[in-house]
Amino acid sequence: MKSFCLGAATVLGLTLAGSALVDDVRMLAIEPNVPEGRQYYLDVAKAYEAENPGTKVQFDFLDDTSFKSKLPTLLQSSARPDAFFTWTGGVFYEQAKAGVLKDISTDFTDADRKNYSPSGIQSMSHDGKLYGVPMYAASVVLWYNKALVEKAGIDPKAIKNWEGLLAASKKIQGAGIVPIVMGGKDKWPIALFYGQLAARIAGTDGVAAADKGENEGFNNPAFIQAGDALKQLADLKPFQPGYMDTTQPKAAGLFGDGKGAFYLAGNFLVGAQAQNSASGKGLGDDLDFITFPAVDGGKGEHADTFGGVNGWLVTKDAGQSTVKFLKFLTNNKNQTEGGRLKIWLPIGTNAQSGIADPRLRRIAEDLSKAPHHQLYLDQMLGASVGAALNDAAAQIVTGDISPEEAAALVEEAREMR
Amino acid sequence: MTTMIGSRPTLSPAARIARMHRQGKLTALLLFLPPALVLFTLFVIWPIFNAANLSFFKWSGYGAIDNFVGTQNYQRLANHSVFHQSLWNSVKLILASLFIQIPLALTLALLIYKKTSANTAFRLIFFAPYILAEIASGVIWSFIFDGDFGVSGQIAAALGIDPFYILADRQFAFLAIITVVVWKYFGYHMMIFIAALQAVPDDLLEAADIDGASRLQKVFYVKLPLIMHAIKLSAFFAIVGALQVFDIIIPLTNGGPSNSTHSIVSYLYTYGLAQLNVGYGAAVGVVLFILCMVTAFSYKRLAMGKGGAL
Numbered sequence: 166m167k168s169f170c171l172g173a174a175t176v177l178g179l180t181l182a183g184s185a186l187v188d189d190v191r192m193l194a195i196e197p198n199v200p201e202g203r204q205y206y207l208d209v210a211k212a213y214e215a216e217n218p219g220t221k222v223q224f225d226f227l228d229d230t231s232f233k234s235k236l237p238t239l240l241q242s243s244a245r246p247d248a249f250f251t252w253t254g255g256v257f258y259e260q261a262k263a264g265v266l267k268d269i270s271t272d273f274t275d276a277d278r279k280n281y282s283p284s285g286i287q288s289m290s291h292d293g294k295l296y297g298v299p300m301y302a303a304s305v306v307l308w309y310n311k312a313l314v315e316k317a318g319i320d321p322k323a324i325k326n327w328e329g330l331l332a333a334s335k336k337i338q339g340a341g342i343v344p345i346v347m348g349g350k351d352k353w354p355i356a357l358f359y360g361q362l363a364a365r366i367a368g369t370d371g372v373a374a375a376d377k378g379e380n381e382g383f384n385n386p387a388f389i390q391a392g393d394a395l396k397q398l399a400d401l402k403p404f405q406p407g408y409m410d411t412t413q414p415k416a417a418g419l420f421g422d423g424k425g426a427f428y429l430a431g432n433f434l435v436g437a438q439a440q441n442s443a444s445g446k447g448l449g450d451d452l453d454f455i456t457f458p459a460v461d462g463g464k465g466e467h468a469d470t471f472g473g474v475n476g477w478l479v480t481k482d483a484g485q486s487t488v489k490f491l492k493f494l495t496n497n498k499n500q501t502e503g504g505r506l507k508i509w510l511p512i513g514t515n516a517q518s519g520i521a522d523p524r525l526r527r528i529a530e531d532l533s534k535a536p537h538h539q540l541y542l543d544q545m546l547g548a549s550v551g552a553a554l555n556d557a558a559a560q561i562v563t564g565d566i567s568p569e570e571a572a573a574l575v576e577e578a579r580e581m582r
Numbered sequence: 583m584t585t586m587i588g589s590r591p592t593l594s595p596a597a598r599i600a601r602m603h604r605q606g607k608l609t610a611l612l613l614f615l616p617p618a619l620v621l622f623t624l625f626v627i628w629p630i631f632n633a634a635n636l637s638f639f640k641w642s643g644y645g646a647i648d649n650f651v652g653t654q655n656y657q658r659l660a661n662h663s664v665f666h667q668s669l670w671n672s673v674k675l676i677l678a679s680l681f682i683q684i685p686l687a688l689t690l691a692l693l694i695y696k697k698t699s700a701n702t703a704f705r706l707i708f709f710a711p712y713i714l715a716e717i718a719s720g721v722i723w724s725f726i727f728d729g730d731f732g733v734s735g736q737i738a739a740a741l742g743i744d745p746f747y748i749l750a751d752r753q754f755a756f757l758a759i760i761t762v763v764v765w766k767y768f769g770y771h772m773m774i775f776i777a778a779l780q781a782v783p784d785d786l787l788e789a790a791d792i793d794g795a796s797r798l799q800k801v802f803y804v805k806l807p808l809i810m811h812a813i814k815l816s817a818f819f820a821i822v823g824a825l826q827v828f829d830i831i832i833p834l835t836n837g838g839p840s841n842s843t844h845s846i847v848s849y850l851y852t853y854g855l856a857q858l859n860v861g862y863g864a865a866v867g868v869v870l871f872i873l874c875m876v877t878a879f880s881y882k883r884l885a886m887g888k889g890g891a892l
Contacts, residue, residue: 234855237643256858263645349750350838407729407747409839419730443731548642548858556841563752565840581640581658 189221190490192477193239193246196226199436202508213493220486233548240265240480247483248491251297253288253474254540255547260478261291267479270295272488280497284538285512288474297478298491300500301509303431304472304532305357306454308438313342313426321427321455325467327362327394330427330458334403337426344403346425348416349562352555353543357429358398359558359571360542361457361471362391368464369537376546376579383576387464392561392568394460399562409563414441421447429457431472432528436507454524456531470535473544474512504529546579553578630871637865642858655865664853665866668844671756672825675845678760679767679820684813687768691775692801705776709769716766716829723762724749724834749835756843762830767823771816778812779805814885821877825870846870 192210197203203226210222225246227235232250239245240260251257260266273295278286285299307330309321317340319333334344348354364372367387375383405411405425413430414437420428421442428434439447459467477491493499500516503509507522510529517533520526532538543551557571566574593601602608637656640649659665690708694701711719726733729745738745748758782805790800806813828847831837837844837852844852850870854863 230856233858237858237860241644259642259644259858265644350836352838406745407750410728410747410750410835411730415730548856552852552857559838560840563840565752 188219188484188486189223190248190487191246192222192224193249194224194226195232195250196228197508198433199440199508201506205503205506205508209494209499213490222490245480247487248477248479251476251478252544253476254544255551257478258291259547261296265481266296267481267483268294268296269479269488277492280513281495282512282514282533285474285476288540289476289478297476298495299474299476299512300495301503302472302474302512302532303433304470304510304528305361305429305431305457306528307457308420308428308430308434308452308454310420310423310426310448311451311453313423316340317342317426324455324458327458327460331397331401334398334401338401338403343405343425345427346416346420347404347408348411348413349404349409349559350411351413352559354413354416354429355562356543356555356558359391359395359554359561361429362394362460363388363542364469364471364539365457365460365465366391366463369469369539371464372539372542378579382579383572388572388575389568392571395558395561396568399564418442423448432510432525435522435525452524466536468531468535469537469539470532471539473541547582550575550578550582633864633867636861637868639861641861643860651861655862658862659865659869664841664844665849667842668846668849671844672846674756675760675763675824675827676821678764679824680817683764683768684771684816684820686764687771687816688775688813691772691779692805695776695779708772711766712769717833719762719766720830720833727758750839752839752842755835755839759831759834759843762834763827766830771820774812774816775809778809782808817885818881821881822874825874825877
C-alpha cells in the first residue's frame with residue numbers, strides 16, 4: 166500500500182511537473198542505499214540550476230520493486246520522466262527495442278566518451294546506439310571479518326579456489342563461528358554465489374553464449390557444475406540460522422555486528438554493514454575482502470570482476486537540457502564527490518582520486534584492471550529469466566531442487582523469454 | 583395474487599417505455615443510468631475483457647502487444663508447480679477462515695454482544711487488528727516472528743532455547759501466515775455477528791428462559807438460527823477475502839521460502855508484474871476472476887435463498 170501511494174504520488178508529481186514546466190529535467194531514481202545518496206542528487210541538481218538559470222531539475226525516488234513494476238506503464242505514458250535510473254542489461258534492451266528511449270549517440274563526442282570507462286559506455290549501448298550515461302559500477306567481492314577468521318585460524322588471502330573456501334568454511338564452523346552470513350529472503354544474495362560460480366566456470370563468453378541459447382543454453386554442463394559447487398557449499402550448512410527469513414539489509418547488519426565470518430556482496434557493503442548494524446559502527450578496520458575464489462579448470466579468470474553498471478537512460482522526447490544535465494551529473498567533479506562520499510565506485514576515468522577508503526580504492530583498481538566484467542546475471546538476463554535464476558539458486562541452497570533441475574528451470578525461462 | 587400476475591397482459595417494449603414515461607420513471611432512468619453504466623463499463627467490464635484478451639499474448643509491458651501465443655500462458659500456468667502450491671494455499675486459507683476464524687469470531691461475539699462497558703472495551707480490542715493496514719500487520723508480525731531481534735527471538739532467549747525462525751521454515755511458514763490472517767480478520771466477522779445478535783428479539787430469549795432452556799440450548803436453538811443470515815454472509819466474505827490475500831504475504835515471507843507461501847494474488851504479482859510477464863499475469867488474473875465468480879454463484883445457489891435472500 167505504501168509503495169502504491171508512493172508510486173501514485175510520483176506519477177501525479179511527474180504529471181504536474183510536466184504540465185507546469187517546459188525546459189525542466191525530470192529524473193526518476195531509486196531510493197539510494199544510504200541517506201547521503203539522496204542528498205547528493207539534490208545538491209547536484211541545485212548546483213546545476215544555479216549554473217543554468219531557468220532550468221529546473223526534479224528528482225523523484227521510488228524503492229527498487231515499485232520502480233521496476235511501475236516503469237513500463239510510466240515510460241509508455243506522457244508522464245514519463247526525462248531520464249531514469251537503470252541497472253542496464255536485459256530490461257534496458259527491452260526498453261530500447263520498445264522505442265521508449267532516445268538515441269543520444271550524436272550528443273556524445275569521442276572527447277565526451279573518454280570521460281567514462283569503455284565498459285560503462287558499452288553497457289549503456291544497444292545495437293551500436295548510445296541511450297544513456299553510465300554513473301557508477303559495482304563489484305562483488307568476498308568480504309570477511311578479520312577478528313573472526315583469525316580466531317578460527319584462517320588466512321583468507323590463502324584461499325585461492327573454491328575447495329579452499331569450502332575447507333575454510335568447515336574450519337570456521339569447527340571454531341563455533343557462522344562461516345557465511347546470508348540474506349536468503351531476497352534470493353539475489355544467494356544468486357550472487359551462483360552467478361559468480363557460473364562466471365568462473367563458463368567465463369563471460371560462456372555466460373553470453375548461454376544467454377543466446379548456444380551450447381544447450383543454461384543446460385550447458387558449466388551451469389550444472391556451478392549448481393553442484395553451490396550445493397557443496399550449502400551442504401555444509403554454512404549460513405546463520407533463519408537465513409531464509411533474513412533480508413539482505415538485515416544480513417549486512419548481522420555481518421556488521423560480527424555474526425559471521427564471510428559475506429559476499431558488492432562494494433556498497435562498506436557503508437551498509439555499518440549503518441545496518443545494531444551497534445551502528447560495523448566492523449571498522451576488521452572489514453577486509455578477497456577476490457571471489459577461482460574454480461579449478463574454469464574458463465573465467467581469477468581477476469575477472471562481477472557486478473553491475475548503473476546509470477541513466479534518456480527517454481524519447483526528452484529535451485536537450487536532459488543530456489546536458491546528465492553530463493553535469495557525471496562530470497569529473499561530481500563523480501569524484503560520489504566516490505568520496507562512499508556512495509559508489511565512480512565510472513569516470515579520472516574520478517577515482519576521491520575514494521579515501523583503501524578497500525574501495527582496491528576494488529576500483531581491480532575493476533579497472535579486470536580482463537572481463539560480468540554483469541550481475543539477474544540484470545543481464547532480464548526480469549523473468551533473472552528472477553528464475555534467483556529462484557533456482559535459492560532452491561539449490563534449500564535443497565528443494567537439484568543443480569540439473571535448477572539449470573533446466575533457468576533454461577525454460579530463457580526459452581519463454 | 584398469483585393469478586393476477588399470471589394474467590397481466592405482456593406489454594410490447596414500446597408500450598412499456600410509454601408507461602414508464604407516463605409514470606415519470608423514464609426521465610430518471612435516462613438521467614441516472616448512463617453515468618453509472620459508463621463508469622462501470624469503463625472501469626470494470628472493459629478491464630476484464632482487456633485482461634482476458636491480454637492473457638493470449640506474450641507481452642513484457644514494453645512495446646506493441648502483437649505476440650499472440652494462443653493458450654500458451656494458460657498451459658504454463660497449468661504446469662507450474664508454484665501455481666499449484668498457491669492454489670492449494672488459497673484453499674488452506676479458505677478452510678482456515680471457515681473453520682477457525684468464523685467459529686472463533688462467533689464464540690467471542692456470543693460472549694461480548696451484550697451492551698456493557700467491559701464488552702465495548704473487548705470489542706475495540708478484538709476489532710483493532712482489522713483497522714490496521716494489511717501491510718502494517720505484515721510488518722508487525724514479521725517482527726514478532728523474527729528469531730534474531732523480534733519477539734519470538736526474545737522469548738527464546740528468555741527460555742534459554744535456540745531461536746525458531748518460523749518464516750524461514752518451509753513446513754511452518756504458511757501456518758504463520760494463516761495465524762496472521764485469522765488474527766487480522768476475526769474481529770470483522772465478530773462485529774457482523776454482534777450486530778446480528780443484538781437484533782435477536784428479547785422476548786424470544788425470555789420465552790426460551792420460561793421454557794427452561796439452558797444457555798447452550800438458547801445459543802443453538804434461538805440465537806444461531808436467528809443470525810444464520812449473518813453467518814452465511816460472513817462465510818461468503820471470508821471465502822472471497824481468502825482468495826484475495828496479498829498484502830500480508832509480501833512483508834511476511836514474500837512468497838518464500840522456496841515459493842511455498844504464495845497466494846494466487848501474490849503469485850500473480852510476482853510472476854506477472856514483477857517479472858514483466860504481463861500477459862501471463864493477465865492469465866492468472868482471469869483464473870482468479872473465474873474462481874471468484876464460480877465461488878460467488880455457487881455459494882449463492884447453495885447457501886442463499888431465491889433472489890439472494892440470506
